[in-house]
Amino acid sequence: MSRGWRQDLAWAGFILGAAVLFGLAQQWPLVRASWRGELAPRLAQVRDQRRAEQFQGVKTVNLAQAYALFEQGQARFIDARPADEFNELHVPKSLNIPPDRVSAGVAEKVAGLAKDQEIVVYCGQVSCDLALKVAEKLQALGFTRVTAYLGGFRAWDEAGYPADTGK
Amino acid sequence: MRISSSVLGLRVLEVVLGGLFFYAGLQKVLNPYEFAEAVLAYRLLPESLVGVAAAGLPWLEIAAGLCLGAGLKRRSCLLLLAGLVAGFLIVILITMARGLTIDCGCGLFFERQVGMGAVLEDAVLLIWAAGLYWWELLRSEKCGPGSIAPAGP
Numbered sequence: 001m002s003r004g005w006r007q008d009l010a011w012a013g014f015i016l017g018a019a020v021l022f023g024l025a026q027q028w029p030l031v032r033a034s035w036r037g038e039l040a041p042r043l044a045q046v047r048d049q050r051r052a053e054q055f056q057g058v059k060t061v062n063l064a065q066a067y068a069l070f071e072q073g074q075a076r077f078i079d080a081r082p083a084d085e086f087n088e089l090h091v092p093k094s095l096n097i098p099p100d101r102v103s104a105g106v107a108e109k110v111a112g113l114a115k116d117q118e119i120v121v122y123c124g125q126v127s128c129d130l131a132l133k134v135a136e137k138l139q140a141l142g143f144t145r146v147t148a149y150l151g152g153f154r155a156w157d158e159a160g161y162p163a164d165t166g167k
Numbered sequence: 168m169r170i171s172s173s174v175l176g177l178r179v180l181e182v183v184l185g186g187l188f189f190y191a192g193l194q195k196v197l198n199p200y201e202f203a204e205a206v207l208a209y210r211l212l213p214e215s216l217v218g219v220a221a222a223g224l225p226w227l228e229i230a231a232g233l234c235l236g237a238g239l240k241r242r243s244c245l246l247l248l249a250g251l252v253a254g255f256l257i258v259i260l261i262t263m264a265r266g267l268t269i270d271c272g273c274g275l276f277f278e279r280q281v282g283m284g285a286v287l288e289d290a291v292l293l294i295w296a297a298g299l300y301w302w303e304l305l306r307s308e309k310c311g312p313g314s315i316a317p318a319g320p
Contacts, residue, residue, distance in 0.1 A: 011243035012243040015247060020219075020226065023227070024223060030200065032218070034203070037215065050201075127208065
């Protein structure tokens, strides 16, 4: 049995090597950017391009703009993260519309809001798309002043902006 | 040649498992930068190696899945897939212990966060791949390597 096992391992090593070499060649621009330490800006560029195509028409705000809207007190913040993360810490007075309830939950949770209410949607971090998905859904429901804050709650929290655990 | 139902069952399980990994690898190859972002989020590899992992792992899934489905070097493919899943299971457990709430980059048909769901899914895949490997190894002892004939007389 040990001989069979060794043969299997040898072939597994061959398949592994061949697959990885092929992958490195096929994704060479990605490998090179990573090796040169240019991965983060390249990822941001690709992410922005994809989002511009996928979420056309959804306005976005940066951290400073989101905080300014929070300070003015006119905007309603919507947290698109899962409920357990929301319950841990979130932007004060925000509504939680988690990803698994994006379809059914949006209409129900924002039923009391005026269609011209200023709304800012956020999720966990800069790489998540949940804020854009929920913002798109809100626009489809007829809300006219919806923006997605793309920095995520992590950047908000790291900036030392207000956060609480209340519902 | 008569093929027993247990051998047929074995092949069906292998083809399904191979198909799942082929599909998972294909999704990542079609969206390489999204997968690189998922790998980066684990914060386990230096940035210089994230590209290597993001480029190599999907093709490993595709190659092993395709060969397993096609019946080529089945035991080696099962060994590779079991090793891949076991490694990923360790990564998930480390990530959970560190308290990171990130997308696992592993959801086959929908996005999924690192958590117990991903652990369970991986545990099932690990048992599936390791069990099939063990079954194949025992069969080859009885029937000879590469045989698809029934183990019994």
